[in-house]
Amino acid sequence: MNHHFDAIVAGAGIVGAACAASLARTGMHVALVDRGGVGSETTSAGMGHIVVLDDSEAQFALTRYSQRLWQELAPTLAAEAEYEALGTVWVAANDEELAEAERKSAYYNERGVPAKMLSSRELAEYEPNLRAGLAGGLFMPQDAIVNPPAVAMHLVTLALAHGAELLLGCKINSLRRGEAVLEKGGVRLTAPLLINATCGWATDFDPGLPIRKRKGHLVLTEKYPDLVRHQVAELGYLKSTHAAESDSVVFNVQPRPNGQILIGASRQYDNEDTGVDKRIVDALLKRAAQYMPALATKKMATTRVGFRAATPDKLPLIGPVPDDETLWLATGHEGLGITTSLGTAALIAAALTGLKLEIPIEPYLPARFDN
Structure with a gap:
């Protein structure tokens, strides 16, 4: 097993799977790590509703952008994804x-x-x-419906096709400063980019997160x-x-x-x-x-x-953690994680590679809670 990567994504739910696929497509060597299986926790209990909402302008922007990405992805999905x-x-x-x-x-x-x-x-x-x-x-x-675990597996398959590595049954004890320390054997994985996409368990790595x-x-x-x-x-x-x-x-x-x-x-x-x-x-x-x-x-x-x-403002945490330049968040989506998984991943990939951001990332940056 390789121990050094360009990016390590913690969490193989639909958000983490989308992030791994988007980053792998840019040419990054990605490790996708999960303590269980692909889409086996929060993703498996999601309703799979692809919906546009307008509780705020930022929520509308992210859900609408994501819905368009779902419409682009839909023709490539297999029947088991159940996109309708x-x-x-x-x-x-x-x-x-x-x-x-x-x-x-x-x-x-x-x-x-x-x-x-x-x-x-x-x-x-x-x-x-x-x-x-x-x-x-x-x-x-x-608006559409989808089978979330099946789509998570589809996205993981895309990531693997672009050279990503999948590590299942691997619990991460620590995720910080360019390093993911696995519980089993204390194995250390390193990368200049870490992404915490562990949904409600994101606070296991940082109890201070506003989640x-x-x-x-x-x-x-x-x-x-x-x-x-x-x-x-x-x-x-x-x-x-x-x-x-x-x-x-x-x-x-x-x-x-x-x-x-x-x-x-x-x-x-x-x-x-x-x-x-x-x-x-x-x-x-x-x-x-x-x-x-x-x-x-x-x-x-x-x-x-x-x-x-x-999160307190009903918007996800997407972007770098202020006190650790290696660590990015992709969490805090509440009930919109399925809908906004693709938009979240696209924003992160664009921000990291210098591509044009289709919508502003500022409303979702974790730093907003440090003011």
Whole structure:
């Protein structure tokens, strides 16, 4: 095994895999290191929703840029990646949420992102199994769904094709000053560039990072084809992103290509128990049935638990650590890690190689929290 590389990427989830692929394509000799398998932790518990959001201008810029990169990648993906541009139906339950949908529609269309307002009648045509009496909604036709672990493996394969090395089952004890020290045998890997892409576990290497783990549950049903046609979520989903101090559940469902339905989403902070919380799952299913009553009678197949990395300003940490010129961060994406994985990797590769940055990297730099 080589011990010296041009870059060492810690974490073989979808963000780390994307970073490894992007850097390897520039000609760097990359080591991608993970304590488990490819896409086996947070990535495996992701909903796989490729979505544009506008909580801030910086969030919009990164999600839209990433969505375009997904559209470019899609034709190269194998069938198991399950990429489908189904679109998102954002559901407005009342007039207040409908006004928010109208605001969002204007915002997106002004920026060249297709968005269509749905009346109450049109909403029922798009998703016949939603409950009656909803105010309307917003349809985002370019949003997509994907199987995150399969895409992570695709990106790793691309990295390997460009000479990268993959080290699985290798826990890193220390990542700093151009060196990654492995737990097994104290092996030391060196590189002038280190990338911490370990999601919620990024603080294992630096407890001072402005990151909190956010626990989330997803429930997968048995196969019920045609019950759900698009990614469907309540507009209250966006409001809940601000409820940082309390547990929350929202209606968010996705049809999987095999006929199963993925039901989300929940948020719990400061809970690092890896087990399923029955109280949260029950609340999640109750919320889903409030919007789509037919779900109340469907059988559940399995529940997934994952931990996202949340930052105080809801933006990821992308770029160098101020006190260590060798160490870059690619973490803090919270629930948008799948969407923004490609944009994150592209920004890092461009910044390191002097290529043109398609969007400014400044809003995501870790140094913003040092002011």
